[in-house]
Amino acid sequence: MKLQLALDLVNIPEAIELVKEVEEYIDVVEIGTPVVINEGLKAVKEVKAAFPNLTVLADLKIMDAAGYEVSQASAAGADIITILGTAEDESIKGAVEEAKKQGKEILVDMIAVKDIAARAKELDELGADYICVHTGYDLQAAGQNSFEDLNTIKNVVKNAKTAIAGGIKLETLPEVIKQQPDLIVVGGGITSKEDKQDTAREMQTLIKQG
Numbered sequence: 001m002k003l004q005l006a007l008d009l010v011n012i013p014e015a016i017e018l019v020k021e022v023e024e025y026i027d028v029v030e031i032g033t034p035v036v037i038n039e040g041l042k043a044v045k046e047v048k049a050a051f052p053n054l055t056v057l058a059d060l061k062i063m064d065a066a067g068y069e070v071s072q073a074s075a076a077g078a079d080i081i082t083i084l085g086t087a088e089d090e091s092i093k094g095a096v097e098e099a100k101k102q103g104k105e106i107l108v109d110m111i112a113v114k115d116i117a118a119r120a121k122e123l124d125e126l127g128a129d130y131i132c133v134h135t136g137y138d139l140q141a142a143g144q145n146s147f148e149d150l151n152t153i154k155n156v157v158k159n160a161k162t163a164i165a166g167g168i169k170l171e172t173l174p175e176v177i178k179q180q181p182d183l184i185v186v187g188g189g190i191t192s193k194e195d196k197q198d199t200a201r202e203m204q205t206l207i208k209q210g
């Protein structure tokens with residue numbers, strides 16, 4: 001199990017400062033969709049240059065023109081690029097093919113997918129590297145989480161790694177760990193804390209204890 005820090009509400013210098021604080025306790029740093037909207041792929045490039053040993057995920061949430069967008073994010077230094085599970089199969093295939101060519105990985109975000117089990121099975125067959133259940137901010141505000149969906153994909157996925165994102169906090173982490181996803185994504189659960197380093201350290205300890 002690996003820990004991914006999601007950076008959503010920062011600019012590039014703030015992102016770099018934040019990662020410096022928690023670098024030794026995380027495995028993957030996510031350049032979140034709002035950061036990419038505000039700063040472009042320059043954010044991916046600068047964070048990768050600052051932390052060459054960390055895996056960098058570009059949360060592009062691709063919906064179309066997937067091969068091209070994966071190639072651009074790869075050129076900027078992203079190691080993992082996200083596409084939406086609701087995208088057309090042709091787009092998923094394009095993303096997977098381009099990522100393979102570039103030696104990168106594709107994480108499929110299941111946000112807004114209605115039939116999680118059926119789509120996860122298809123995405124697994126289409127060659128996704130990760131399938132990630134995700135409760136976005138708008139449904140988190142309505143009190144939802146993705147813990148059950150994680151169980152659903154764990155039961156159908158044969159090849160892809162599994163991941164979970166959306167509102168995970170130190171208090172809810174043990175429930176997530178019980179289901180043993182390959183990747184646990186935490187944004188506000190670390191970035192909103194006064195002591196980000198302590199929180200990331202405690203999360204890493206729990207994850208290592210498995």
Ligand SMILES: O=C(CO)[C@H](O)[C@H](O)COP(=O)(O)O
Nearest residue numbers: 006165166167168186187188
């Ligand atoms: O992709 C995202 C929102 O669409 C976030 O990066 C993801 O939900 C993780 O952040 P948080 O832990 O704060 O929910």
